[in-house]
Amino acid sequence: MVNTPKHCPGFEQFKHLTSFMCKCPECGKEIEIFSDEADKPHNCPGCGKPVDFTRCSLYAKA
Incomplete structure (x- = not known):
């Protein structure tokens, strides 16, 4: 008998992630940031x- 998981493998490690929108302080483009990526370097698309997230205006995604 095959045991099929009730959710995707790896789900547990991502179920508490949150996403935020940030406006680039240089050009104003909106960038989506996940809570586990805020401390990693990012370039504005x-x-x-x-992007220095300490200078960024963060707001919750609606």
């Missing part, structure tokens, strides 16, 4: 400059 709009202007290509590194």
Whole structure:
């Protein structure tokens, strides 16, 4: 008999993630950030400059 999981494998490690929207301080483009990525370096997809999340206006995704 095959035991089929009731959810995707690896689900537990991601079920508490939250996402936020951030406006790039340089060009204003909105960037989606997940809570486990906030401490990793990111470049803005709009202007290509590194995004410093400490200068970013974070707001919850509606």
